[in-house]
Amino acid sequence: MLVDFTIKLILAGAFLGMVLNLAGLLTWVERKQSAVMQDRIGANRAKIIFPKWLFPLNWLVWLPNELGLFHSLADAAKMFLKEDFVPRGADKFLHTLAPAISVIFALMAFAAIPFGDTLHLGNHVINLQVADVNAGILFVFAMLGLGVYGVILAGFASNNNYAYLGGMRAASQMLSYEITMGISILGVVITYGSLSLQEIVRAQGSVWGIFTQPLAFFLFMTAALAETKRVPFDLPEGESEIIGYFVEYSGMKFGMFFLTDLVETVLVACLMTTFFLGGWQVPFLQPDGFHWPGGSFVAISHGLVITLGVLAFLSKVLFFNWLFMAIRWTLPRFRYDQLMHLGWKILFPASLVNVLVTSIVVAWRG
Amino acid sequence: MAIKIIKRKELSFWDQTYLPMLFSGLWITSRHFFRNFFVQTLNLFGLAKHLKGSYTFQYPEVQRPLSKRARTRHRLTQREDGAPRCVACMMCETVCPARCINIVAKENPDPNIEKMPASFDLDLGMCVYCGFCVEVCPEDAIRMDTQILDIAAYSRKEMKLDMKELLNPTTAYPVKK
Numbered sequence: 001m002l003v004d005f006t007i008k009l010i011l012a013g014a015f016l017g018m019v020l021n022l023a024g025l026l027t028w029v030e031r032k033q034s035a036v037m038q039d040r041i042g043a044n045r046a047k048i049i050f051p052k053w054l055f056p057l058n059w060l061v062w063l064p065n066e067l068g069l070f071h072s073l074a075d076a077a078k079m080f081l082k083e084d085f086v087p088r089g090a091d092k093f094l095h096t097l098a099p100a101i102s103v104i105f106a107l108m109a110f111a112a113i114p115f116g117d118t119l120h121l122g123n124h125v126i127n128l129q130v131a132d133v134n135a136g137i138l139f140v141f142a143m144l145g146l147g148v149y150g151v152i153l154a155g156f157a158s159n160n161n162y163a164y165l166g167g168m169r170a171a172s173q174m175l176s177y178e179i180t181m182g183i184s185i186l187g188v189v190i191t192y193g194s195l196s197l198q199e200i201v202r203a204q205g206s207v208w209g210i211f212t213q214p215l216a217f218f219l220f221m222t223a224a225l226a227e228t229k230r231v232p233f234d235l236p237e238g239e240s241e242i243i244g245y246f247v248e249y250s251g252m253k254f255g256m257f258f259l260t261d262l263v264e265t266v267l268v269a270c271l272m273t274t275f276f277l278g279g280w281q282v283p284f285l286q287p288d289g290f291h292w293p294g295g296s297f298v299a300i301s302h303g304l305v306i307t308l309g310v311l312a313f314l315s316k317v318l319f320f321n322w323l324f325m326a327i328r329w330t331l332p333r334f335r336y337d338q339l340m341h342l343g344w345k346i347l348f349p350a351s352l353v354n355v356l357v358t359s360i361v362v363a364w365r366g
Numbered sequence: 367m368a369i370k371i372i373k374r375k376e377l378s379f380w381d382q383t384y385l386p387m388l389f390s391g392l393w394i395t396s397r398h399f400f401r402n403f404f405v406q407t408l409n410l411f412g413l414a415k416h417l418k419g420s421y422t423f424q425y426p427e428v429q430r431p432l433s434k435r436a437r438t439r440h441r442l443t444q445r446e447d448g449a450p451r452c453v454a455c456m457m458c459e460t461v462c463p464a465r466c467i468n469i470v471a472k473e474n475p476d477p478n479i480e481k482m483p484a485s486f487d488l489d490l491g492m493c494v495y496c497g498f499c500v501e502v503c504p505e506d507a508i509r510m511d512t513q514i515l516d517i518a519a520y521s522r523k524e525m526k527l528d529m530k531e532l533l534n535p536t537t538a539y540p541v542k543k
Contacts, residue, residue: 033399035420036398036399036402036403036406036419036420037395037396037398037399037402038398039398039402039419039420039421040420040421040422041406041419041420041422041424066410326392326395326396326399327392329395330391330392330394330395331388331391
């Protein structure tokens with residue numbers, strides 16, 4: 001009992017640490033990738049330089065210094081040191097609660113995501129998934145839906161009309177796109193006949209979800225990008241022009257909203273990987289080794305198979321993060337009526353058609 | 367008044383889905399990304415220095431090349447013996463629209479030249495960089511070709527340059543720290 005508990009704690013700690021580190025790193029990736037895309041160099045001035053007599057450490061930090069990796073550290077330090085401001089007339093409790101709600105529900109959704117196959121260690125069978133919920137999809141969507149509360153509360157509790165309107169915009173946008181998101185994923189559920197994320201990944205051993213559900217892939221990606229509230233769907237925030245729901249936030253409370261955005265980006269990347277890119281599946285890799293298409297077979301050990309699976313999951317997630325960043329720095333922002341038009345008149349009917357076609361095909365094939 | 371009717375191009379079905387434009391946009395940005403990523407990585411390790419991965423000048427270390435005609439900080443030109451070429455004719459002081467030049471004249475020991483400046487003060491905080499002083503000078507005594515751009519100071523007093531500083535514009539800052 002105690003051993004199982006410890007194993008679960010280690011799994012949760014490892015996964016949470018990975019997600020948070022990835023989200024922190026994304027602040028750096030965002031600046032650097034946008035810079036490289038736009039023929040610039042990007043942030044490279046935050047450096048750690050040790051005194052001369054500690055020169056081996058200077059060699060060690062040379063590459064991070066050159067790449068500007070310490071900018072994420074500098075950002076975090078700045079966030080913690082800034083004044084934590086609550087406007088007059090604002091509800092202090094709700095004002096403090098809102099960012100916490102946002103980030104906690106975004107992080108909790110990761111519990112249901114499988115990042116590896118079952119690992120046999122001695123006589124322990126470890127499912128590489130923090131919580132093996134048999135209705136994992138519902139759990140993830142519930143957490144995503146609860147995340148809306150943080151945004152609305154931030155708007156309500158700020159005692160600021162701009163923040164209030166920003167919160168309303170965010171709520172209506174997230175609710176609109178959540179419907180498309182749910183219905184587009186219904187096609188995947190019908191295809192694989194399961195609500196458990198681990199089962200869905202396991203069923204994608206031969207053919208990945210992107211090939212069985214190509215339309216759902218695009219619909220889900222668009223809706224999920226809208227859920228993360230980033231450009232081109234950043235109307236709730238609109239840092240530079242239209243004022244968003246966290247206008248009255250400063251310091252680490254703002255930092256938590258910012259972190260939520262990036263955590264949700266990672267979450268959406270994880271979901272996309274799980275539903276459409278086969279999760280931890282490596283092409284041609286079976287539990288006993290590689291079965292190449294020519295008929296040749298390379299046997300590899302169980303530990304290596306699991307490690308390859310986890311690495312495959314991680315690299316797919318990183319690929320999606322890269323893609324989302326590329327989209328974020330390529331497309332301009334939608335107008336609000338265009339956003340609603342896209343959500344309700346294009347994506348929503350298309351997802352319904354997708355469910356219909358999938359159901360017919362599944363029923364046809366028995 | 368003639369009316370010109372500009373016909374908007376009708377969007378086809380494919381254009382209206384925005385998908386072709388979306389993919390071509392992503393193609394352009396990711397092409398730039400991968401090219402620059404490759405070149406910048408090579409440059410970081412000292413390879414392929416002839417390729418440029420960005421158009422950035424790392425400013426305090428590397429200064430951007432300026433046009434030769436760019437009007438930058440002023441300097442006073444010198445005669446062969448190091449004395450200022452200025453003859454204190456007051457032309458620049460008179461023409462200056464910002465009234466930032468203040469000259470005090472004195473007798474020049476050389477009998478061929480009438481006057482020379484006892485002090486030549488220039489307030490960079492007031493200067494508008496119009497270049498009239500350079501144009502009006504009959505002796506080519508003042509020029510704006512030092513290529514010094516970082517004119518900054520902590521107080522207005524520090525923005526004032528005296529003749530010594532103007533004759534030898536060596537520092538990048540108006541006042542030595």
